[in-house]
Amino acid sequence: VAVKGKTVVINQGGKGIKKGERLDVYMVGEELSDPYTNESLGQMEEKIARIEVTKVNSKMTYARVLNGDEELVEKGYILRR
Numbered sequence: 001v002a003v004k005g006k007t008v009v010i011n012q013g014g015k016g017i018k019k020g021e022r023l024d025v026y027m028v029g030e031e032l033s034d035p036y037t038n039e040s041l042g043q044m045e046e047k048i049a050r051i052e053v054t055k056v057n058s059k060m061t062y063a064r065v066l067n068g069d070e071e072l073v074e075k076g077y078i079l080r081r
Contacts, residue, residue, distance in 0.1 A: 010079065021052070022051065023081060025047070028044075
């Protein structure tokens with residue numbers, strides 16, 4: 001939900017995430033469509049950074065960028081374990 005320097009705030013907390021956990025950050029790119037059916041295949045994704053959880057509250061989590069390009073990390077990007 002927010003990014004400031006190397007700090008990332010995630011809109012998830014509680015028992016679903018733990019301090020010390022590491023997550024990958026993916027930038028979302030253009031929408032891809034099947035050329036035959038025009039059906040959406042989803043969006044391109046590119047891994048741009050890895051973050052580590054530093055603090056977990058009941059409704060949100062704080063993390064810091066460990067490696068990658070922190071200047072590219074933006075609100076709304078995808079996080080994966």
